[in-house]
Structure formats: structure tokens, C-alpha cells
Amino acid sequence: MNGNGSILARFLLPDSIAVFGSMQEDWFFGAGVIIKDLLKWNYRGSIYPVHPSARRVYGCKVFKSMKDIDEIPALAVIVTSYRHVPKILAECGAKGVKAAVIVSDGFGEAGPEGIAREQELVNIARSCGMRIIGPNTVGIFNAADRISTVPYEKGYEYNEKGGLSIITQTGMYGPQAMAWNEYDSGINKVIDLGNMCDVDETDCLEYLVNDDETAIVSLYMEHTRRPEAFRKAAGNLSLKKPLLCLKPGKSSGAAKAMASHTGSMAGNDSLYMSLFRQTGVIRVEEYEDLRDCATPFLRYPLPKGNRLGIITFSGAVGIQSIDAAEKAGLALSVLTAESRKELSSIHNTLEGHPIDIGPVSATAGTEIFTIYKHCFDVLKKDETVDCIYLNTYVSHGLKPDYYNELFQYIGSCREKPVALWSYGPSGQLVSECGKLSESFGIPFFYTTAKAIRSLGYMARYAGWIKQSTNRP
DSSP states (O other), X not given: OOOSOOTTHHHHSOSEEEEEEOOOSSOSBSHHHHHHHHHHTTOOSEEEEEOSSOOEETTEEOBSSGGGOSSOOSEEEEESOTTTHHHXXXXXXXXXXXXXXXXXXXXXXXXXXXXXXXXXXXXXXXXXXXXXXXXXOOOEEETTXXXXXXXXXXXXOOOOOOSEEEEESXXXXXXXXXXXXXXXXXXXXXXXXXXXXXXXXXXXXXXXXXXXXXSEEEEEOSOOSOXXXXXXXXXXXXXXXXXXXXXXXOSHHHHHHHHHHHSSXXXXXXXXXXXXXXXXXXXXXXXXXXXXXXXXXXXXXXXXXXXXXXXXXXXXXXXXXXXXXXXXXXXXXXXXXXXXXXXXXXXXXXXXXXXEOHHHHHHHGGGHHHHHHHHHHHHHHOTTOOEEEEEEEOOSSSXXXXXXXXXXXXXXXXSSOEEEEEEOSXXXXXXXHHXXXXXXXXXXXXXXXXXXXXXXXXXXXXXXXXXXXXXX
């Protein structure tokens, strides 16, 4: 738990919560969902459901208004029509509440009238020293401390935690939109800023830099209101832990769409690129990257350089891997003479790099797994190799569980970052192979390009750290 006095502690670590909105039980959306999840997670603070006509929800007493609550709740969560939000927010402010998550939409993203309504919320909050996350947000999902304001039914139980925390301007990383129960490395915190009328990504970075439970931060950012403050906060965080960022808006069409999404313009993309280079922010390419490409950072030390070792079942995949490596900022390792000699001693078809074990697999039978292990050992020992990409093949004749012993061995080796992709005539078998590799701690990806890209991100960050700290 982070004990710093940041604004974010009001939202992530409240000791009492008032929840406004529909108290319908066993429904897929509403204040009742939040209350149910807090109870399931054995939330240790006080819960105050507020609704003018409901009496009880999931065994909890429902209060008619904020005035009926004796305590001053630390956090208010508002899940009502936008029409009721200003009045509720004012009542919370008068009570002394200092933090509010506004789930309701119909504000800055809804055009000029919505922008005016949003400004009214800001004025109310400022008049009473209150801070706001939202509006148009799912708020926070704090798996580390078991606190959630997400008003949607997830459809699964979640009782784990990991080292990845996500800051986002979309609800698409919340547990109702992403299957965090299937992410082996585990989520720590998700902070959805919504329209970001008040609390912003910089506030979150300033909190997470000192959060011992967060090992890596992923950021979905459509814009920043405070570029200089962001530059400082992002740079400080990058010196301590990696910061991945998905920043859409490279095209003019995407920039216009973002304006309607959050009610604000995104700014010049080239300026953001410059800002990211200065601060060590690693810009990723697609939605899942903020989760998937964080995984190798959580499991391995940073590579010493950008030289890639490759083992593949297909010569074509090996060639594609070289292209992917170049695009990711990696260089194909030039193996030492000793390594090439050792590979030739394993089999006379294995002296090249990428190491293609496809030809020998046709006659090797089950011995192919021993050969694969020996080839991996060569790359692991070779000082010219900084990270390793692996490719495997599965079929109804070469089933995923045949790799059990090999994956167990590779998973036990933690000296260099590894990423794996598998292919075969059955999508189900490929998926099973991925689950098997993940069970042994080997990051699995569904394309070669993404697997290698994830290693490239690690090498890029390692280079920035070395340059920024003047390490030899």
C-alpha cells in the first residue's frame, strides 16, 4: 500500500464510501454492482448506499440523502443521470466530502451544453476543496487494496494482484472490458480518468512513482492539459520503472474523433513524440500492448543491449523475425565462433542464425526437444545475445503438452528476456501452447511481430536508462 499523501490516495484508499444511483440487485450496471463488489472483497471501511426510495441493498441500509449519514464519507461515487449530478455533488461538498468519482456521462463529450455542465461540476468542486475523477468514467479498480468503483458486472471473480498499474482515459481497460482473470501476471490498479475534468494523468504518475506495489505503468492518453508537469512526472517515473503509453491521434481523423470522445483536442502528435523521447516513455502500437508488452518487464531483468537471438521451426518465420527485429530497434546477434561450433555439433543443419530446427525435426522424433534445449542453452550462454525470441509448432501429432519439460526448463532461466510465439493447424492447440508457456513464466504472444516488439521495448527502455543515468 502506498502511504504517500497524494490526491490519488483519496480515491484509491478511502476509509468510507458513499454510493449514489440505482440500488437494483443482480443487475449488470449501477450503484448496486459497486456495493456488491465491495462486500465481496470484504472492504474494511463503511459503505453508505444513497437513494431516495430504496431501503436495503445486499443487506446494507440505504440512506435517503447525504444529510442522513452521520459520518463524512471519504469518497463519493455518483452513478446517476447527469441531471442529478450537480445537486448531489453540492450536497457532498457541503457535507465535507473531498473526493468524488462521477460515472455519469452527458458532460464534456456531449457537445457545448455538456461542456457547460462539466464546468459547473468543476466550479462546485473547487468551491469546497473537492477533487473529481471523471465524469464519464468507471473510476478505479484497485486490486491491490480490494477497492472498486466499477459499476458494471465483470462476469468473473478477481482475487489476484500483480505489478502492472494502468492509467487510462477510457473504460476499455476496466475489468468489465478486459479479462484480467486471464492475465497471469496480474493487475494492480486501473485508474480511468474519463473526461479528466480535474484529476489527470500527471496526478496519477506522481502517485504511482512511489507505489511500491506497482512495478510498471501503462498509460492510455489522448491528451495532456499540463505538458510541462507531465514531462517532469513521466521523466521521474521512467527513472524508477517503465512507462508504456498508447497515444492515438496520429491521423487528423483520429484527432477529431478524440475531441468528441473526451471533449478536448489531442494536440500535435509530433510534439508528443518529442516529449516521450525526452522522458523515456515507451510508445506502443495497439490496445492490448499496454497489457501484453508489460509482461516481459514483469518477469525478466532488462537486456544489456539490443541483440536478438532466434530459434524457429520455420525458415520463413526466421526471415520475418529479422524484419520484425529491425522495425523494433533490435539487431540480429552475430553469434560467436564458439556458439556456431556448438550448434554444428548438435546437428550439421544448425550452424546458421536464426537457428532453424525445422529441417532436423522431421527425423529427430522426440529428440527434437533435447535439440531445442541445447540450442536455447547456446543462446543463453552467448555474450552476443541480449534477448531471445522462440518459435514453436503444435499439431495433433505434436501436442502442446509434449513441450512441458522444455518449457519448464526455459521458464527456469531468468538471465535474459524471452518471448514466444507458436503456430499450427489448430487455433485451440496454439492457445493451449500459450497457456502452457505462461504457466512456466514464458511470455506468449499471438504474432511474431508482437513478441519481438515487446523485447524491443525492453531494449529501448534499457538504453534510455543507461543514457539518463550515465551508467557504463
